[in-house]
Amino acid sequence: MIELAKVYKNYYLGEEEVAAVSDVSLKIKPKEFISIVGPSGCGKSTLMYLVGLLDTPSAGKIFVDGKDVSGLSDSELSVIRNQTVGFVFQSFNLINKFTVLENVLLPTRYTKLKLAFDPGRRAEELLNKFGIYERRNFFPNKISGGQQQRAAMVRALIMNPKVILADEPTGNLDSKTGEEILNLLERLNRDFQTTVVVVTHDAAVAKRTQRQIKMRDGRIIRS
Amino acid sequence: MRLRNGVYHLMTSAVSDFKRSKIRTFLTSLGIMIGVFSVVMLIALGLGLKNYIEGQFESLGANLVIIFPGMVFSEEGGLGGNFGPGFAGGAHFKERDVSALDKVSEIDYVVPMFFKSMVLSANGEEILGYVTGTNEEMFTVSNIELLEGELFSRSDNQRRRKVAVLGYSAAQELFSDPRVALGKRVTASDQRFTVIGVAKKKGDREMDNSLFVPYRSTFGTINPDKTFFAIYLGITSKDAVETAKQRAEETLLKYYEEDDFSVTEQSEILSTINQIFTIINVILVAIGSISLLVGGIGIMNIMYATVTERTKEVGIRRAIGATQKDILLQFLTEAVTLSVMGGVLGLVLAGVMVLVVRQFFPVALNLLAVVLAFGVSSAIGIFFGVFPARRAASLPPIEAIRYE
Ligand SMILES: Nc1ncnc2c1ncn2[C@@H]1O[C@H](COP(=O)(O)OP(=O)(O)O)[C@@H](O)[C@H]1O
Ligand SMILES: [Mg+2]
Numbered sequence: 001m002i003e004l005a006k007v008y009k010n011y012y013l014g015e016e017e018v019a020a021v022s023d024v025s026l027k028i029k030p031k032e033f034i035s036i037v038g039p040s041g042c043g044k045s046t047l048m049y050l051v052g053l054l055d056t057p058s059a060g061k062i063f064v065d066g067k068d069v070s071g072l073s074d075s076e077l078s079v080i081r082n083q084t085v086g087f088v089f090q091s092f093n094l095i096n097k098f099t100v101l102e103n104v105l106l107p108t109r110y111t112k113l114k115l116a117f118d119p120g121r122r123a124e125e126l127l128n129k130f131g132i133y134e135r136r137n138f139f140p141n142k143i144s145g146g147q148q149q150r151a152a153m154v155r156a157l158i159m160n161p162k163v164i165l166a167d168e169p170t171g172n173l174d175s176k177t178g179e180e181i182l183n184l185l186e187r188l189n190r191d192f193q194t195t196v197v198v199v200t201h202d203a204a205v206a207k208r209t210q211r212q213i214k215m216r217d218g219r220i221i222r223s
Numbered sequence: 224m225r226l227r228n229g230v231y232h233l234m235t236s237a238v239s240d241f242k243r244s245k246i247r248t249f250l251t252s253l254g255i256m257i258g259v260f261s262v263v264m265l266i267a268l269g270l271g272l273k274n275y276i277e278g279q280f281e282s283l284g285a286n287l288v289i290i291f292p293g294m295v296f297s298e299e300g301g302l303g304g305n306f307g308p309g310f311a312g313g314a315h316f317k318e319r320d321v322s323a324l325d326k327v328s329e330i331d332y333v334v335p336m337f338f339k340s341m342v343l344s345a346n347g348e349e350i351l352g353y354v355t356g357t358n359e360e361m362f363t364v365s366n367i368e369l370l371e372g373e374l375f376s377r378s379d380n381q382r383r384r385k386v387a388v389l390g391y392s393a394a395q396e397l398f399s400d401p402r403v404a405l406g407k408r409v410t411a412s413d414q415r416f417t418v419i420g421v422a423k424k425k426g427d428r429e430m431d432n433s434l435f436v437p438y439r440s441t442f443g444t445i446n447p448d449k450t451f452f453a454i455y456l457g458i459t460s461k462d463a464v465e466t467a468k469q470r471a472e473e474t475l476l477k478y479y480e481e482d483d484f485s486v487t488e489q490s491e492i493l494s495t496i497n498q499i500f501t502i503i504n505v506i507l508v509a510i511g512s513i514s515l516l517v518g519g520i521g522i523m524n525i526m527y528a529t530v531t532e533r534t535k536e537v538g539i540r541r542a543i544g545a546t547q548k549d550i551l552l553q554f555l556t557e558a559v560t561l562s563v564m565g566g567v568l569g570l571v572l573a574g575v576m577v578l579v580v581r582q583f584f585p586v587a588l589n590l591l592a593v594v595l596a597f598g599v600s601s602a603i604g605i606f607f608g609v610f611p612a613r614r615a616a617s618l619p620p621i622e623a624i625r626y627e
Contacts, residue, residue, distance in 0.1 A: 049621055054541070094539075
């Protein structure tokens with residue numbers, strides 16, 4: 001579904017070149033539950049952003065459904081992000097001036113095509129399923145971290161994407177709430193058949209996934 | 224503990240951010256508000272002033288030629304020399320000039336005009352009005368009709384009798400009912416005049432508040448120099464106006480230099496006044512435009528700050544599928560809203576101001592002002608908002624989402 005072929009990503013800090021991701025080749029198949037593990041700074045987030053088309057590689061190619069995306073325009077990439085990918089972040093990244101419901105509906109506002117579902121109804125269903133329906137009219141900073149992350153997951157799911165990319169989704173949560181979020185990700189993979197990629201530096205988290213991709217210094221050392 | 228701290232911090236910073244942007248929003252639109260307010264007010268003032276002056280001249284009869292001291296209106300139609308009496312270099316017209324002009328056959332009426340702002344008192348009341356020293360032909364030339372009584376006559380003038388025709392407003396204020404003024408005495412500068420006539424309402428402030436007296440009766444304490452501010456000439460036939468003007472000029476050149484007086488037709492005066500007010504309007508609008516420009520720069524400045532502050536938000540929106548165009552439109556809409564909000568506020572404020580000022584001075588609003596307020600403020604929003612919005616749109620998504 002998403003394939004990376006010899007992908008590199010280099011950053012420049014002044015004169016110094018930082019190889020955040022080096023020579024990464026990777027295939028993400030439908031319905032997979034994958035974890036990317038490795039120490040802090042090894043390039044996990046960079047890799048995830050490349051997979052989610054938020055970033056472009058310095059070298060190498062990325063294919064989505066067999067199609068090379070390197071030639072796509074910014075708005076074509078935006079369309080793929082909107083329809084195919086759902087992001088979940090460590091710091092939730094909800095927009096604080098909007099309510100939970102408004103945040104959750106935001107991706108539907110950026111769709112250029114006619115939606116196959118009723119956004120309002122789908123949002124209510126998902127909020128219900130994730131146990132935060134009662135919080136729908138709250139502002140993100142008025143609810144708990146676990147609830148914010150659930151809201152963020154509903155936002156990631158609203159467009160019914162093929163893949164959910166979660167960057168340390170439990171990193172800002174206590175272990176009990178983190179466990180709940182992980183359970184939800186697991187259920188999501190099982191019940192919705194959505195591909196889930198979880199970035200983590202926690203081995204216990206990684207153990208629960210079907211496939212672990214180990215990284216070190218920007219390279220995949222085991223997958 | 225970590226979670227609580229995080230949420231608490233988010234909460235307080237968001238609340239303070241909200242408060243700050245409320246004040247900031249107001250201050251930012253204030254610039255446009257003041258700009259639109261001044262432009263609209265200036266237009267209203269200019270328009271009102273023009274209407275007022277035009278009304279003044281239109282209330283005079285047709286085929287009226289006015290002789291002013293000084294070079295009021297140059298041949299080219301522009302404003303040159305001195306305006307009105309009391310300025311250096313202008314002629315002070317005398318009775319001799321009136322008699323000389325009377326002999327010109329093309330001129331049907333020669334009306335000397337002495338005009339002075341004075342306190343008029345009668346019946347225990349006092350008002351600030353005017354004493355207009357003239358002759359009975361003034362009423363024909365200026366289209367003033369009588370409500371009651373009669374006009375003073377040629378012999379009243381010869382004998383310098385203290386008789387007067389009282390303007391409608393003055394009569395109303397001094398005697399409550401204009402009709403009872405007849406036969407009463409009105410005092411101006413220790414001179415007591417008997418009211419023998421009351422004029423109908425003319426709709427002209429100066430005329431309606433005047434005490435019209437035979438010009439010779441003012442000679443003395445009221446008009447010690449025995450001079451006139453202007454001489455009005457009434458010409459019955461339209462075709463005779465040009466020759467009459469020429470003859471009048473020739474007549475006066477015997478006594479004065481060419482630059483000491485000007486012979487002007489009412490229509491010329493009107494068109495010159497039109498020109499002058501067009502120029503004044505342009506200048507006033509230019510001044511208002513400068514405040515609008517400053518207001519626009521203010522919006523641009525705030526929008527740049529907003530873009531930097533909301534880099535993270537831009538990143539989030541890009542991650543969930545917003546295109547560059549979506550982001551551009553978002554910030555552009557914000558800038559335009561900010562600007563139009565200021566524009567509407569300015570327009571409303573100007574509207575209120577016009578209602579207040581109208582009590583004292585003729586001001587008028589027109590559709591142009593309203594259209595201008597909306598048009599200009601949205602144009603400013605677009606023009607000054609597009610640069611910050613483009614910066615927001617061109618933020619690389621990855622950098623925006625990683626921005627803390
Ligand atoms: N915008 C950037 N500019 C420079 N260096 C960066 C940038 N983003 C990431 N890096 C560097 O790339 C490396 C990988 O970062 P990251 O992918 O965030 O690692 P991880 O998510 O595994 O902790 C780190 O050394 C980091 O400092
Ligand atoms: Mg990371």
